[in-house]
Amino acid sequence: MDHHCHHHKERVAIIGTGWAGYALSHGLDLNKYCVIVVSPDTTSNMTPLLASVACGLFDFRIAQEPIRRKSRDIKYIKACVTHIDFEEKMLGCHPAFSHLAMTESRDREFGVHYDKVVIAPGTINNTFNIPGVAEHAYFLKTVRDAQAIRNRISEMFEMASIPAIPEDKQRQLLNVIIVGGGPTGIEMAAELTDLFQYDYTQLYPHLRDKMRVSVHTVSHKILSPYDANLQEYATQSLNRNNVWVKFDSHITNVTADTIETEEEGRIGYGLLVWATGDKSTPLVDSLDVSKSSHGMHRILTDSRLRVLRKDNTVNTDAYALGDAADIDGKSLPPTAEVALQKADYLIHQFNTFPAPDIEPGVPFRYQQRQLVTYTGRKDGVVAGKKEYSGYGAWLSWRSGDLMWTRSWRRKIMICMTWVLNWWGGRDIARN
Numbered sequence: 001m002d003h004h005c006h007h008h009k010e011r012v013a014i015i016g017t018g019w020a021g022y023a024l025s026h027g028l029d030l031n032k033y034c035v036i037v038v039s040p041d042t043t044s045n046m047t048p049l050l051a052s053v054a055c056g057l058f059d060f061r062i063a064q065e066p067i068r069r070k071s072r073d074i075k076y077i078k079a080c081v082t083h084i085d086f087e088e089k090m091l092g093c094h095p096a097f098s099h100l101a102m103t104e105s106r107d108r109e110f111g112v113h114y115d116k117v118v119i120a121p122g123t124i125n126n127t128f129n130i131p132g133v134a135e136h137a138y139f140l141k142t143v144r145d146a147q148a149i150r151n152r153i154s155e156m157f158e159m160a161s162i163p164a165i166p167e168d169k170q171r172q173l174l175n176v177i178i179v180g181g182g183p184t185g186i187e188m189a190a191e192l193t194d195l196f197q198y199d200y201t202q203l204y205p206h207l208r209d210k211m212r213v214s215v216h217t218v219s220h221k222i223l224s225p226y227d228a229n230l231q232e233y234a235t236q237s238l239n240r241n242n243v244w245v246k247f248d249s250h251i252t253n254v255t256a257d258t259i260e261t262e263e264e265g266r267i268g269y270g271l272l273v274w275a276t277g278d279k280s281t282p283l284v285d286s287l288d289v290s291k292s293s294h295g296m297h298r299i300l301t302d303s304r305l306r307v308l309r310k311d312n313t314v315n316t317d318a319y320a321l322g323d324a325a326d327i328d329g330k331s332l333p334p335t336a337e338v339a340l341q342k343a344d345y346l347i348h349q350f351n352t353f354p355a356p357d358i359e360p361g362v363p364f365r366y367q368q369r370q371l372v373t374y375t376g377r378k379d380g381v382v383a384g385k386k387e388y389s390g391y392g393a394w395l396s397w398r399s400g401d402l403m404w405t406r407s408w409r410r411k412i413m414i415c416m417t418w419v420l421n422w423w424g425g426r427d428i429a430r431n
């Protein structure tokens with residue numbers, strides 16, 4: 001037992017510090033609940049800002065929020081939950097430190113008791129078992145990933161500037177391949193074209209015509225959440241910005257500097273960004289609960305976000321939300337928008353009612369918000385309540401940076417960065 005939790009308070013354990021877990025940990029009423037957060041990550045990633053961070057538009061610090069805060073007396077444990085005993089109401093955990101040898105960390109396994117558990121472990125990257133992807137591709141899920149991409153971009157340009165480098169090698173180094181035609185892949189391509197066209201043509205004039213960005217997708221279209229006309233608009237906009245979109249492209253193998261596709265054979269690259277495919281975490285795989293059978297395996301809940309057992313009865317002590325969960329019969333998209341709305345719903349349920357499971361609370365209802373994707377050079381597409389494209393879409397996208405960021409400290413940092421970037425260019429050349 002720990003000093004944070006008095007006996008009269010219910011112990012709410014939250015698994016994960018992503019959009020869902022972070023929001024919940026900061027919204028639950030600490031006079032009513034003792035909140036214990038278990039996650040390997042001490043910070044939450046503001047994922048919509050990651051493509052910008054990877055291209056040096058913002059400092060990486062802006063895209064993460066620490067889970068520990070002076071003003072919130074929650075308990076945080078840096079660990080991974082390996083199993084959940086729903087009968088005993090116990091989480092099995094092991095410490096999450098990469099330098100702890102596996103055997104040592106197994107020795108340090110421990111249990112966390114809960115009265116209510118909220119499961120929000122998100123998803124992990126899916127490489128579709130294509131050889132070489134895990135070893136050589138860069139992902140874009142965390143701030144650490146974004147920093148790695150940023151460092152690689154710097155390295156590519158400096159390598160290509162070495163006098164003895166032949167021209168074909170320069171072109172290979174400056175060829176960026178993005179896999180995935182969803183919002184993440186497209187925004188990464190858009191931010192890269194801005195970086196190349198606005199900043200790098202001046203910083204590296206000798207490499208001006210050698211930079212190239214292409215997006216590979218297995219599908220015959222990009223941005224599947226959008227209408228056909230906006231998909232077409234986005235494709236044209238990308239083409240205007242010299243982003244090549246390769247439809248129906250099947251990648252079969254990846255090496256340190258080439259990809260191989262069924263359609264085109266070997267293609268050399270300097271940076272490969274894998275922005276496609278999510279799969280369920282080992283924790284979700286291990287749970288003996290009802291899960292969706294189509295697409296990715298997600299924990300199924302009722303409309304009040306309570307976990308359904310295998311026999312579809314409701315477990316009133318376990319809740320699930322975020323990308324790892326879905327409401328039975330609903331099929332909501334795995335987005336931060338949905339995760340946050342569900343978190344707000346649960347916060348309301350928990351804080352308003354003495355025992356959220358007994359009260360006849362209203363079911364969760366998703367409010368469709370606008371969906372914005374940037375396509376580069378102050379252009380983009382917006383869907384949702386209203387559909388539009390062009391400069392207005394860019395404005396919505398940039399102001400979205402402020403909306404997504406939850407703390408005032410970071411909102412101010414973003415505004416300062418905008419001014420500095422406008423005045424003196426982005427900071428990437430100086431890192």
Ligand SMILES: Cc1cc2nc3c(=O)[nH]c(=O)nc-3n(C[C@H](O)[C@H](O)[C@H](O)COP(=O)(O)OP(=O)(O)OC[C@H]3O[C@@H](n4cnc5c(N)ncnc54)[C@H](O)[C@@H]3O)c2cc1C
Nearest residue numbers: 016017018019020047048081121122322323334335336337
């Ligand atoms: C580049 C990018 C851009 C995006 N842009 C948008 C956007 O503009 N709009 C939008 O709505 N959505 C966007 N998304 C999607 C959005 O980020 C996800 O929907 C959201 O992160 C889901 O939140 P989550 O809390 O379920 O999971 P995550 O944010 O993935 O967090 C999961 C957390 O659980 C932890 N965890 C995992 N396993 C365990 C375990 N066994 N024990 C304890 N902790 C564990 C993880 O370490 C992590 O802290 C974007 C995603 C990416 C990658």
